[in-house]
Amino acid sequence: MIQLTILSVGGLKESYLREAAAEYEKRLSAFCRLTQVQLKEQKLPDDPSEKEIASALSAEGKEILAALPQRAYKIALCVEGKQFSSPAFAERLGEVFAKGGEVALVIGSSHGLSDDVKAACDLRLSVSEMTFPHQLMRVLLLEILYRSFQILRGGKYHK
């Protein structure tokens, strides 16, 4: 079965986000074995300096790099990455799956991802030029993956 891993930093605090994630996890279970690894978000003061943010991102980055499945095709979510249409992204995933490969996707904390993590990934994916809360982004990513499987299967979900 297809292996997917989502690495994220910080938990889903709002109940509606947990419910949304649970719904998509259920739907995705028909298509893949999904592993979700949730890493701890570094605590920052209320108005952190650039240096404090960089230090938190670096600490989170080390944990992400240690947890990333090395054989996987690794995708980092970041606003400055490359955008894809839904069918084009599904095609990219389909190419990996066709070779028997697995895919790992990384969502950072509210300050994003360290450059180390972005450099270690095979693809930097941007969902939007706009910024969204990283917790909401996890739900968007689950929807993107579900839609990708529907497109690859030729289902009617994507019109």
Next chain:
Amino acid sequence: MIQLTILSVGGLKESYLREAAAEYEKRLSAFCRLTQVQLKEQKLPDDPSEKEIASALSAEGKEILAALPQRAYKIALCVEGKQFSSPAFAERLGEVFAKGGEVALVIGSSHGLSDDVKAACDLRLSVSEMTFPHQLMRVLLLEILYRSFQILRGGKYHK
């Protein structure tokens, strides 16, 4: 107080989407008077023809055009529209508000919006090259608006 109208086609079926929308509506009430107009989605057969889709979009479009506040700065959400960074979009809204204007935003049904509606709007806004369910898009739009107000106010929500 600032007037915002969201026109959308079809209801929020999932409870987690209704809860997410309610949370953002509460947060937005500190910044604006938000009116949400929900229009009926036309019923289509399971595997609709191009012609059936065009006819549904046209019927929905007529209702949208009748409900659009004419004085408002009108924004149509569509995948082929223009993308903005969060600060750039906030700035665009801020320009309208500075002139005392109101803003209306339109989200279509699962097949999108008719060309008539797109042409009647002042801006065609794209959130992503990817496609998202229109119901989820309503939550994204509420988050985008909340973030815009935070940016305009100089809050720390947007980093």
